[in-house]
C-alpha cells in the first residue's frame with residue numbers, strides 16, 4: 183500500500199472505477215439466489231440494485247456479483263416475476 | 277505605480293476581487309460582509325469582470341459551488357461572516373481535504389448566541405482546525421495586500437490549500453480608510469495565471485474527487501493534507517517578501533511594533549493593533565518599554581518565530597477576541613503559551629478576552645493591560661491568568 187507521500191493530491195482517484203477492486207461482498211448476511219427458469223428478463227433488479235451487482239451477459243440477467251452484492255434484498259422484493267426469480271438465503275449456507 | 281484611494285474594508289475586498297477577476301464567485305450575502313457580494317455582483321453586471329457569479333441559496337451551497345468550481349479548475353472566491361461561516365463548516369473541511377485553492381474573505385463577526393452582528397473573532401477562531409490558511413488584517417491596506425498574496429499562496433503547487441482572509445466586522449469592513457492600490461496590470465502580473473491541476477472537466481484525464489476513504493487510506497490522506505499547510509509557511513514568507521519587492525510593502529508572519537527592545541508586550545490580531553500602537557507611542561514617551569506583536573498568520577501557526585520574538589520579554593499579554601469555551605484560555609493564548617514552553621527562559625504570560633460582540637477596546641483598556649504587566653513584573657504575582665477587558669463585573673478594571 184502507498185505511503186502518504188505517494189498518494190495523489192487531495193484524495194483524488196486517478197484510476198477511475200477502482201471501486202471494483204474494493205470487495206464489499208463480505209458484509210452480506212443474506213444472499214440473493216437467481217432462479218433462471220422463473221426470470222422474465224424484465225431488468226427491474228438491475229435498475230434497483232444500489233451496488234450494480236446484477237450481472238448481465240448477452241443482454242440477459244445471469245446472476246449476481248457476490249464480490250459486491252451486500253445482500254440488501256431490494257432486488258428480491260422488487261422482482262416482477264411471479265413466482266419471484268430471486269430468493270434471499272442465509273449466507274452461512276454457502 | 278500605486279494609487280492612494282479611500283475605501284471601506286468591504287469595498288477593498290471587492291476591489292481586490294475585481295483586479296484578480298476570478299473565474300467563479302459563489303456567495304450568499306450576510307452582515308457585515310454583504311457589501312462585498314453586492315460590489316462583486318455589480319462589477320459582473322457592469323461587465324468589469326468576466327466572473328461567473330453564482331447566487332447560492334445558502335452559505336453551505338455557496339461553498340459547495342466554490343468547491344465544484346475549484347475542482348473544475350477555476351480560480352474561485354467567496355465572502356462571508358459568522359453564521360455564514362458556521363453554515364459552511366462541513367464544506368470548509370472538504371475544500372481543504374481536496375487541496376483546492378480558493379479564497380474566502382471573512383468579515384469577522386460574533387457567532388450567535390446571543391444573536392449579534394458586530395465584530396469578534398469567534399467565527400474564524402472556531403474554524404481554526406478546518407485546515408485552511410488564515411491571514412488576519414489590521415486595516416484596509418492589509419486587507420488588500422492579503423487578498424492579492426492569498427492568491428499566490430493558495431495556488432502554489434506545494435500548497436494547494438484554501439485561504440481565509442480575515443478583517444474585523446464594521447471597524448474595518450464599514451469604516452472608511454485610506455490605502456494604496458496597484459494598477460490592474462501590475463496585480464495581474466503579480467498573481468500570475470491559474471495553474472489547473474486534476475480538473476474534473478478534463479475528460480482526457482478523468483479523476484474522482486471526494487471518494488470514500490476508510491482505514492486503509494484516510495489517515496495517510498490527512499497527513500498529506502497537513503503537508504500543504506506546513507509547506508505554506510515558507511511560501512507565505514517568500515510571497516510576502518516578493519510583494520515587498522514588487523509593491524514596497526513587505527509581509528511576514530507577524531509585525532513587531534517597537535517589539536525588539538520591549539519589556540512588556542501585547543499580542544493581538546486585526547484592528548485592535550491600531551489602538552495598541554497609539555498607546556505604545558504614549559507609553560514610550562513615558563519611558564515604558566511597551567511593544568506589540570501583531571499576528572498576521574494564525575494558520576499555519578508560526579510557533580518558533582513567535583517564541584523567538586517573545587522569549588526576551590518580561591511579561592506578555594495575549595488578547596483573544598473570542599470566548600475561551602472552557603479551555604485554559606483563548607486560542608491565541610493557548611498556542612503562544614505552548615510555543616514558549618520549550619524556551620529555557622520564558623516571560624510571564626496572561627490572557628485577556630476582549631471585544632466580544634463588538635464591545636469597545638479603548639486606549640484606557642490597553643493602558644490597563646500594560647499597567648498590569650508592569651505590576652506582575654514588580655510583584656512576580658499573577659492574580660488572574662485569564663481575565664476580561666471592559667466587562668462589567670465586581671472587582672473588574674472598568
Ligand code: SF4
Pocket residue numbers: 213214230231232233234235236246250251252253254255256257258
Ligand atoms: S441483494 Fe441488494 S446488493 Fe445484492 S444484488 Fe440484490 S439489490 Fe443488489
Ligand code: SF4
Pocket residue numbers: 220221222223224225226227228243257260261262263266267268
Ligand atoms: S427482476 Fe426478477 S424477473 Fe426481472 S430480470 Fe431481475 S430476476 Fe429476472
